Amino acid sequence: MAMFNGGSRSRPDTKTLGDTAEDAALAHLQRAGLRLLERNYRVAAGPSRRAGEVDLILRDRDGTLVFVEVRARADRSHGGAAASVTPHKQQRLAYAAQHYLMRHASPPPCRFDVVAIDGGALTWLQGAFDLS
Numbered sequence: 001m002a003m004f005n006g007g008s009r010s011r012p013d014t015k016t017l018g019d020t021a022e023d024a025a026l027a028h029l030q031r032a033g034l035r036l037l038e039r040n041y042r043v044a045a046g047p048s049r050r051a052g053e054v055d056l057i058l059r060d061r062d063g064t065l066v067f068v069e070v071r072a073r074a075d076r077s078h079g080g081a082a083a084s085v086t087p088h089k090q091q092r093l094a095y096a097a098q099h100y101l102m103r104h105a106s107p108p109p110c111r112f113d114v115v116a117i118d119g120g121a122l123t124w125l126q127g128a129f130d131l132s
Contacts, residue, residue, distance in 0.1 A: 021072035022055055025115035028122055034058040034066060043099045052096030065110045067097045069128075072117040081116035082125060090129050 026036060038057040045051035056068040069089070071081035093112060101107045114128040 017072060018070070021115075021117050022070045024117060024122060025068065025070040025124075026056060028115065028124065029056070029058055029066075029068065032124075033061045037065075038100070041096060041100055043096045052092040052094075052099070054093055054096045054100065057100060063108050065101075065108050066113055067093060067100075067110065068113045068115055069093055070115045070117070074119060080118045082114055082123065082128070085114050085128065094131050 022039070026039070030036065036056065036058055039055070041054045041057055043052045054067045055070045056066075058066045058068065060066050069085055071084050073081040073084070090112070097110065097112070101110070111127050112129050114125040116123045116125065
């Protein structure tokens with residue numbers, strides 16, 4: 001149902017849309033047997049700047065830590081949601097993941113996944129990129 005405010009149609013804000021996409025991605029991954037460890041893990045670059053963020057950190061059944069970036073787009077134009085995970089975004093994810101791994105004396109195997117939501121279609125890209 002559309003909501004109206006002063007005669008103009010209001011749309012959900014970016015945070016609400018992002019949270020909804022993350023909820024859908026998390027539910028999908030949990031159905032596949034992954035277990036949530038952290039949500040929205042952030043690393044600061046300074047007092048008011050983020051250096052990196054991981055949307056979801058989960059543990060797969062085999063013990064692998066899975067760092068997940070969730071991207072949502074209304075449609076697949078301009079390459080779609082998966083294409084928006086640029087090399088720069090990958091570096092920021094890797095930075096946050098490395099920070100998270102400092103908690104472990106002996107880090108477990110890890111991988112970077114992307115959950116892309118284009119319109120209503122959810123695609124889970126396992127091992128979407130690596131640090132090499």
